[in-house]
Amino acid sequence: xxxxWFSWRIWAxxxxxxxLPAFPFMTGYRLGLAFDALLxxxxxxxxxxxxxYTGLVSFGHxxxxxxxxxxxxxxxxxxxxxIWLCLLAAxxxxxxxxxxxxxxxxxxxxIYFALLTLIxxxxxxxFFRYTMAFGGSDGIQGLEPAQLxxxxxxxxxxxxxKNYYLVLALLLLxxxxxxxxxxxHFGKVLVAIRENEDRARFLGYNVRRYKMTVxxxxxxxxGIAGALYPIRLANATPDLLLWTVSGEVxxxxxxxxxxxxxxxxxxxxxxMVLQEEVSSxxxxxxxxxxxxxxxxxxxxxLIIGVILVLIVLFMPRxxxxxxxxxxxxxxxxxxxxxxxxxK
Amino acid sequence: xxxxxxILLPQMLHGLVFGAxxxxxxxxxxxxxxxxxxxxxxxxxxxxxxxxxxxAVIALTQSFWAAVILAPACVAVVGALMxxxxxxxxxxxxxLYGLILTFGLALAFREIVREIWGGDMRRIVEPIxxxxxxxxxxxxxxxxxxxxxxxxxxxxxxLFFTKTRAGIIVRAAVQDAxxxxxxxxxxxxxxxxxxxxxxxxAALAGLLLAPIFTVVPTMGxxxxxxxxxxxxxxxxxxLGGSVLAALVIGEAQSLxxxxxxxxxxxxxIFAIMILVLIVRPRGFxxxxxxxx
Numbered sequence: 316x317x318x319x320w321f322s323w324r325i326w327a328x329x330x331x332x333x334x335l336p337a338f339p340f341m342t343g344y345r346l347g348l349a350f351d352a353l354l355x356x357x358x359x360x361x362x363x364x365x366x367x368y369t370g371l372v373s374f375g376h377x378x379x380x381x382x383x384x385x386x387x388x389x390x391x392x393x394x395x396x397x398i399w400l401c402l403l404a405a406x407x408x409x410x411x412x413x414x415x416x417x418x419x420x421x422x423x424x425x426i427y428f429a430l431l432t433l434i435x436x437x438x439x440x441x442f443f444r445y446t447m448a449f450g451g452s453d454g455i456q457g458l459e460p461a462q463l464x465x466x467x468x469x470x471x472x473x474x475x476x477k478n479y480y481l482v483l484a485l486l487l488l489x490x491x492x493x494x495x496x497x498x499x500h501f502g503k504v505l506v507a508i509r510e511n512e513d514r515a516r517f518l519g520y521n522v523r524r525y526k527m528t529v530x531x532x533x534x535x536x537x538g539i540a541g542a543l544y545p546i547r548l549a550n551a552t553p554d555l556l557l558w559t560v561s562g563e564v565x566x567x568x569x570x571x572x573x574x575x576x577x578x579x580x581x582x583x584x585x586x587m588v589l590q591e592e593v594s595s596x597x598x599x600x601x602x603x604x605x606x607x608x609x610x611x612x613x614x615x616x617l618i619i620g621v622i623l624v625l626i627v628l629f630m631p632r633x634x635x636x637x638x639x640x641x642x643x644x645x646x647x648x649x650x651x652x653x654x655x656x657x658k
Numbered sequence: 659x660x661x662x663x664x665i666l667l668p669q670m671l672h673g674l675v676f677g678a679x680x681x682x683x684x685x686x687x688x689x690x691x692x693x694x695x696x697x698x699x700x701x702x703x704x705x706x707x708x709x710x711x712x713x714a715v716i717a718l719t720q721s722f723w724a725a726v727i728l729a730p731a732c733v734a735v736v737g738a739l740m741x742x743x744x745x746x747x748x749x750x751x752x753x754l755y756g757l758i759l760t761f762g763l764a765l766a767f768r769e770i771v772r773e774i775w776g777g778d779m780r781r782i783v784e785p786i787x788x789x790x791x792x793x794x795x796x797x798x799x800x801x802x803x804x805x806x807x808x809x810x811x812x813x814x815x816x817l818f819f820t821k822t823r824a825g826i827i828v829r830a831a832v833q834d835a836x837x838x839x840x841x842x843x844x845x846x847x848x849x850x851x852x853x854x855x856x857x858x859x860a861a862l863a864g865l866l867l868a869p870i871f872t873v874v875p876t877m878g879x880x881x882x883x884x885x886x887x888x889x890x891x892x893x894x895x896x897l898g899g900s901v902l903a904a905l906v907i908g909e910a911q912s913l914x915x916x917x918x919x920x921x922x923x924x925x926x927i928f929a930i931m932i933l934v935l936i937v938r939p940r941g942f943x944x945x946x947x948x949x950x
Binding site: 372419422423425426427429430431433434435437438441442444445558559562565566569613614616617619620621622623624627628631 | 922
């Protein structure tokens, strides 16, 4: 635990984030965008535990996110307004689901793991997409704000500012959990599994149990973030569960820098801001050029796709990884995404 | 008896047609996977590009048959460029980079198509219209043509891999590319040509299925998951397994939809796959140690 809690840089960053809403340019709209950015930062960071440290690429994180969101939405819809109960429900639901998925998925390595998580998540998507009791394709809309203290309307998390601080608190908590975890003995074993699974097994570690544990931890962090999602947007839709969302989270990790924890947070924030800005400006530019505006709706995905390709090709350690490598000067080895290795 | 003739039989034939076309898509995926170690997320987009390239060629020449030749050729060029420019630098890296890279390419392809052709549904008119009597029912001629074409192609691919020198070189490259290189074969060229070939197959499948389905930019995303399931079910790296699994999935999809609504069908197919993987972790014909 070398200086996890005392690293001044982290506290400086969180300090800046904490006073950010005081600046005049942080309008309600921008605070909402900041909420999304930090929320997906948490999700990308939790995926980094798997991708960056354990070498497992999960293509099913959308399911954890969506299950968390639906837990909150269903409870709030039925009049349970306490945030804590919503979080508890999300933890139970996501935890059980993650146990099930990781039990099957961790029997296989590499691409099989990715595809198994993907297909499990797709089952969850199909279930919510077509279950009319959960709103079908519309999801659950128009939720009341949740409350920190049940029965006390004054404690309702109903303004962009309160939402923002809620997610900032989650980010801080999640970062400390992840950082403590990767610096611990447990984290070292995960890295050992990433580097050489067989050797870790021969050293006497129960590799599968370690993998399942880290899967569940990562899933729970994502699920908790998901549980906060409906608190800002007052809805939960099956689109959250789409497998392309899982892919987007992987993109966030790759852009920010795999295996750095802080990098994926930057990647998540970058992704969300880019998506929001491009998709709000592109139709206007198209209209100004005399083209039909409806074509511009997906431009951000085009840009993100191209950025992802360029990052994989030229900057496999991502933004933060590249900065660190430049600072250390000593060239590092390519990023260790691998699981199982090639044949 | 009437139930069998009027409902069950046509539905089973539909399933066979769909399964055979799915087999074309899955075969390309499985070959690329076996050869390059890349699970190609953009394969569905190549499938979709086939349909759109077909629309473009038909607009120019008014001929579906010209599109059958030209559209896969165009997509093969796209595939070859994609392999040379983006995948080639990744072979030395762990296979998951390929998965992530092709996910990015898939996003880009999909949105480029949306920019060019818009997001609306389009149709390609059947080049062969009308129905013929078959086993006591009327069956659309185009579907029969599709079934025949797909089965012929599958046969052709099988002959290619077993009887021709080029096919044997590709199979050898799947087994041990380094050794093949040592024997003096230009392995990078084998990789590029194989990738181009499998792109053309995907494009052809997209074009041939287009008159039955609608053409939208997301048609590839919808198919790629099924194709992944087929590849896993058949066993990674097994060509015969992929074809068999494609036919099983095609039939299952088609027959289940008689008795269930579409969402239950999707869940049932996922359930089949999970069950098969529990009983046979490597799918029907998967060999031990292929990219594990």
